[in-house]
Amino acid sequence: MKSPPLTLLAATLAVAGCASGSNPQAGSDDEGGLIPQVPVPAAEGPKLVALVHHTVVRDRPSASGKAIGHLRAGGRVARAAEPYSRKGCPGGWYPVRPRGFVCAGVEASTDLDAPIARVLAAEPSLERALPYRYGQVVGTTAVAYTELPSAAEQQAAEPELAKRKPGEPEPLGLGANDVPLTDAGLPKGPPILLPDAEGVGADGRRTTESFFAFPAPAAPAPPLADGFSLLPKGTAAPAPGRQVLRRGSTVAIAGALEHRTRRFGVLPDGRLVPTDQLRPLVGTSWHGIDLAETGLPVAFALREGVRPRSFKGNKAEVLDDEYEPREAIPLTGRFRTVDSIRYFCTRDERWLRAKDIILIPKRNKFPEWVAGGQKWLDISLANQTLTAFVGTKPVYATLISSGADRLGDPAAGPATVQGVFRVRGKHLTRDVDEREVQQAFSVFEAPWALDFADGFSITGSYWRSRFGEAQGYHNVSLAPIDAHWLWTWTELQLPEGWHGVVVDEQGAETTIVYTHK
Numbered sequence: 001m002k003s004p005p006l007t008l009l010a011a012t013l014a015v016a017g018c019a020s021g022s023n024p025q026a027g028s029d030d031e032g033g034l035i036p037q038v039p040v041p042a043a044e045g046p047k048l049v050a051l052v053h054h055t056v057v058r059d060r061p062s063a064s065g066k067a068i069g070h071l072r073a074g075g076r077v078a079r080a081a082e083p084y085s086r087k088g089c090p091g092g093w094y095p096v097r098p099r100g101f102v103c104a105g106v107e108a109s110t111d112l113d114a115p116i117a118r119v120l121a122a123e124p125s126l127e128r129a130l131p132y133r134y135g136q137v138v139g140t141t142a143v144a145y146t147e148l149p150s151a152a153e154q155q156a157a158e159p160e161l162a163k164r165k166p167g168e169p170e171p172l173g174l175g176a177n178d179v180p181l182t183d184a185g186l187p188k189g190p191p192i193l194l195p196d197a198e199g200v201g202a203d204g205r206r207t208t209e210s211f212f213a214f215p216a217p218a219a220p221a222p223p224l225a226d227g228f229s230l231l232p233k234g235t236a237a238p239a240p241g242r243q244v245l246r247r248g249s250t251v252a253i254a255g256a257l258e259h260r261t262r263r264f265g266v267l268p269d270g271r272l273v274p275t276d277q278l279r280p281l282v283g284t285s286w287h288g289i290d291l292a293e294t295g296l297p298v299a300f301a302l303r304e305g306v307r308p309r310s311f312k313g314n315k316a317e318v319l320d321d322e323y324e325p326r327e328a329i330p331l332t333g334r335f336r337t338v339d340s341i342r343y344f345c346t347r348d349e350r351w352l353r354a355k356d357i358i359l360i361p362k363r364n365k366f367p368e369w370v371a372g373g374q375k376w377l378d379i380s381l382a383n384q385t386l387t388a389f390v391g392t393k394p395v396y397a398t399l400i401s402s403g404a405d406r407l408g409d410p411a412a413g414p415a416t417v418q419g420v421f422r423v424r425g426k427h428l429t430r431d432v433d434e435r436e437v438q439q440a441f442s443v444f445e446a447p448w449a450l451d452f453a454d455g456f457s458i459t460g461s462y463w464r465s466r467f468g469e470a471q472g473y474h475n476v477s478l479a480p481i482d483a484h485w486l487w488t489w490t491e492l493q494l495p496e497g498w499h500g501v502v503v504d505e506q507g508a509e510t511t512i513v514y515t516h517k
Contacts, residue, residue, distance in 0.1 A: 035060045041078045041097040043496070048079040048094055048108050049117040051232040053269035055107045057100040059504055061085050061093030068100050069501040072428070073230075073270050074120025074254075076112065077102070077497035098495050099504075106232055115222045116230040116270050120254055122217065124268075124428060126488075127185075129176035129480040131428055131447050132252035133198060133211060134462050135265065135278030137245050142277035144243045144251075144267065147229035148259045157242055158274075166276065169207035172199070175282025176462070176480040185485040186396075191285040199280070211282075212265055212275040214256045224259055230270035243271070248441035250281060250463045252429065268429070268445055283462040287481035288386075288398025289328035296387070296394050297331040299344060299357035300468060306357070308350035314338050319350065326399060326468055333362060358468055360385050360397050367514065369420070375491060376512035377458075379476060381406045381416055384468045386478070388486065396485065399468035401461065401477040406470045407517055410456075414473045416515055417456050423510040425451030426492045427500035432459065435473040447480065448487035451502070452513040459483060476515075 050071035058065030061084050071077060083092025084101060091104030102108050111117075124131035143157045155161055177198060178191035193206060201210035222228070245251070251273060253265035264272040289298060301323035308323075309316040316338060323329065329352065334345040343351040344359065360383070370376065370391060378387040381402050388396040408415035414435070429445040437443055447460040458476045460483030467479055478486065490511040494501050503510060 036084060038080070038084060038095045040099070041080045041095055043078050043097060045078050045097075046081055046110065047076040047112060048096060048102055048104065048110060049112050049114060050075045050077075050102075050108050051114060051116055052107045054499070055102060057096060057102055057498065059100055061087070061089070061101040061103075063088055063103075065101065066504065067502065068504040069495070069498050070427075071102070071108070071497065072120075072124070072268055072499035074116050075123070075497055075499055076117070077495075079110070097497070109232075114232070115228075116232070118217065119221055119230055119257070119266055120268070120270075122255065124254070126428075127181070128198075129179065129181070129484045130283050130460075130462055132254055132268065132445060134250060134252055134281040134283070134445075135212070135273075135275065136281050136463065137247050137249045137251075137277060137441070138279045139277055140247055142245045142249070142273055144245055144271040144273050145264070146231055146242060146271055147227050148224060148257070148264065148272065149242075150226040151260060153226075154260075154262075164276070167208075169209035172206045172208065172211060172280055172282060174285055176285055177282070179285050179287065179481055181481070181484075185481075185488040186290050187287050187481055187485075208280055211280040212253055212256055212263060212278070217255070221257065224257060228259075230266065230272075245273070246441050250441070250443050251278070252445035253278075281462055283480040284465040285481070286326060286465070286467070286479050288396060288479075289330075291387075291394045291397055294330040294347070296360060296362040296397070297333055297344075298397050299329045299331055299346075299352060299359050300385075300399055301325055301327045301329065302356055302358055302468070306352070308346065308352055309343065310350060311336075311338075316341075316343070316351070321350075326466075328397070329357070331359075358383055358385060358399065360387055363392070363394075366392055367420070369512065374512065375489070376514060377486075379416075379513065379515045380517070381418065381470070381515060382517045384470060386476070386482075386486075388489065396482075396489075398478065398482040401464060401467050401472050402470050403472055403474055404470050410474060416472075416474055416476055417453050418515050418517070419453070421452040421456075421513045421515070422503075422508070423450050423452055423490050423492050423513060425449070425457075425500065425502040426487065426490070426494055427451075428494065430457075430459075430500070432475070433473060436475055436477070437463075437472075448478075448483040449500075450487060450490060450513075458486065458513070460487075 053073040055071040056067045057069040059068050078097035080095040089103035093101045174191040180189045199211035200206045254268045255266040257264045263275045265275045306323045330347045332345045342354040386400050403415040405415040410417045427449040429447050430449045432443040432446045450458040460480045461477040492510045
């Protein structure tokens, strides 16, 4: 997954950090260039807090060390009491739990009272289908500020602000986070709006107004005034202290600050967006099917208006029932052909036309590398389906959205690479290449990213509602509930306090990703 050009603030901050005297200096290295063997810091020990988004964890105390993971802005990780060394990093290279080193300075600090640490103290949720609340720019543009703006600065940046009239709060429908999940992340019932669900107001309603209201943080927010910034001094900001987001662009909101009668949503990188410029995105509540009891084959209704048939002899009779679009339908494996039309039998002894469904058949042959308890993903680009297996046992099935040119050449256009790969990186959220949405807008903080090849990832899609259609560039997109389950299920564990981790062992036995026709 590639970062959208000119929009990823973390890249700007990283460049600025390397130019700072408090940041690691390129070319520095530890004695002999070997990875030091140090004790693992205790979980209950002192903490290091990340000051910028995607603060890098390296395999050794050196700017030339391999990146093995990253921390989110405001994220805390257990550290050693003292730095391992200060070579190339005046603030000190601290060993962090469970492995790696972070340079204290512009990008990280031992001071847990830093503004960004207080405002973004709440961790993104690992138990819900969406880790953050999300919003989409509804006007022509929206402005992401790097500091709380004065009234004059707001008027200059938003010329239409004086003409804008606040609208009445609108009720919001059910979303991905309203579907109850098991401890393993499997959906266990229909969506339901609970009184304590995120974004629900004191009146028990979820509206466009209440959605971006957050509970008071455990640590009080710093004093707020014009010019207040969550970004540490010494980091560069998009000139002139703000960035314009195009209509339709989507962002994650990790918290909120009230300033000058407006509410500013706090992005995970510390920037501030007025929430009156956003409409909430709750993500689709649709999801795939747990195969623990049903197994394969299974079908998904291809469109609206799919109806089952019954047979009297060789005459098909259309029944009154109608399946929801993309509804999962367990099959028996039996089929018949009548008047050149193929039908498949459902578990409740009804029949579906082949042209009305997306079929995932039962596998009778398996790749030679399938053995024992190996976890692997069977991704059909022609059918736009994903099936998760443990050895030869199917455990979950769903629909995907891959590169738009399904079976084309990924080097030449919007197609997903074919082959046998392994999960090599796991990220709680990450920005998406704008080509995944035909460069129509920017997409920030897509959840549950799994890297499996250079420039190719599996991600959750909170801005899409239709799956089973190839509409992306290189990535494989899933509905949030499916992506969350898959991310939780796959091997390669995210260490506590980290935002992303990459494989740092040669030949690591992680989950296999098999993409094919």
